[in-house]
Amino acid sequence: MQQPDFSPLTSKNPARGLYGLLACLCFLCLLSVHLPPDLPDHEGPIGTLIIDPGHGGKDPGAVGATAYEKDIVLAVAQKLRDRLQETYPSMRVVLTREDDTFIPLHERGAKALEAKGDFFLSLHCNGMRNKSKRGAETYILGVNPGQENYNTIIAENEAILFEENYQDVYGDMDPSTPEGFIYFRLLKIVFRQESSRLAELIQKEFKLRGRIDRGVKQAPFVVLYQSGMPAVLAEMGFITNPEEERFLVSDSGQQVIAEALFQAIRGYNQSFATQEDPIRGKNE
Numbered sequence: 001m002q003q004p005d006f007s008p009l010t011s012k013n014p015a016r017g018l019y020g021l022l023a024c025l026c027f028l029c030l031l032s033v034h035l036p037p038d039l040p041d042h043e044g045p046i047g048t049l050i051i052d053p054g055h056g057g058k059d060p061g062a063v064g065a066t067a068y069e070k071d072i073v074l075a076v077a078q079k080l081r082d083r084l085q086e087t088y089p090s091m092r093v094v095l096t097r098e099d100d101t102f103i104p105l106h107e108r109g110a111k112a113l114e115a116k117g118d119f120f121l122s123l124h125c126n127g128m129r130n131k132s133k134r135g136a137e138t139y140i141l142g143v144n145p146g147q148e149n150y151n152t153i154i155a156e157n158e159a160i161l162f163e164e165n166y167q168d169v170y171g172d173m174d175p176s177t178p179e180g181f182i183y184f185r186l187l188k189i190v191f192r193q194e195s196s197r198l199a200e201l202i203q204k205e206f207k208l209r210g211r212i213d214r215g216v217k218q219a220p221f222v223v224l225y226q227s228g229m230p231a232v233l234a235e236m237g238f239i240t241n242p243e244e245e246r247f248l249v250s251d252s253g254q255q256v257i258a259e260a261l262f263q264a265i266r267g268y269n270q271s272f273a274t275q276e277d278p279i280r281g282k283n284e
């Protein structure tokens with residue numbers, strides 16, 4: 001039996017050949033629409049991500065029954081970096097510290113600027129006297145008068161006190177006083193939209209993986225304004241809660257957190273390509 005000739009250029013039927021050629025051209029046009037040659041594989045505006053594992057060295061951060069915050073956040077940062085670089089070879093991922101070293105808060109921001117970061121992601125664990133407190137929350141720069149998370153703000157900003165010349169570097173601004181909030185009121189509107197978009201996505205991904213969702217919050221964290229770019233600070237869980245401490249120190253728990261952060265970053269980048277609201281899933 002004679003095989004039908006589907007070749008657009010060799011067909012004996014001129015009309016069929018023309019349709020075939022047009023079909024090929026349409027296919028090539030569709031390819032050019034969906035696969036632009038200059039689109040990097042990370043697909044969105046975060047081409048250089050700064051991951052900031054909090055504390056380090058002489059500053060242990062929050063302390064649990066056996067674990068230090070500084071060790072947990074470094075392990076998660078490394079897992080997240082590996083996951084991102086495996087998936088997106090074009091993405092640059094820079095850690096503000098690679099090992100158990102003390103890095104002053106202002107140097108973290110300077111590193112981020114020097115690396116020309118597109119986004120600053122600071123990783124932390126919460127610690128409270130009340131051991132029943134649990135869950136994950138993500139912060140953007142801002143101020144809520146009379147906020148209940150005042151102790152968290154003071155705890156994270158107190159890293160400054162480990163710096164020998166902190167009064168020279170940070171001037172009269174005292175990050176642990178309500179008066180200092182006025183200063184941050186001006187700063188919070190910058191990069192607010194981008195920062196809250198990623199913060200919402202992080203909480204969404206935490207919740208999807210069974211983490212208790214404590215929501216997106218605002219706080220005048222020094223490290224968030226020092227970076228001078230869109231920035232969020234994730235409090236991944238309470239090291240002072242025995243159940244959460246076990247989760248945070250375990251390899252499987254750290255993988256869950258790193259995967260949630262990875263999916264949030266992926267969703268953030270992809271939302272710019274599709275113009276889809278990443279939180280609600282409908283067009284903006």
Ligand SMILES: [Zn+2]
Pocket residue numbers: 054055061062069123124125156
């Ligand atoms: Zn911390």
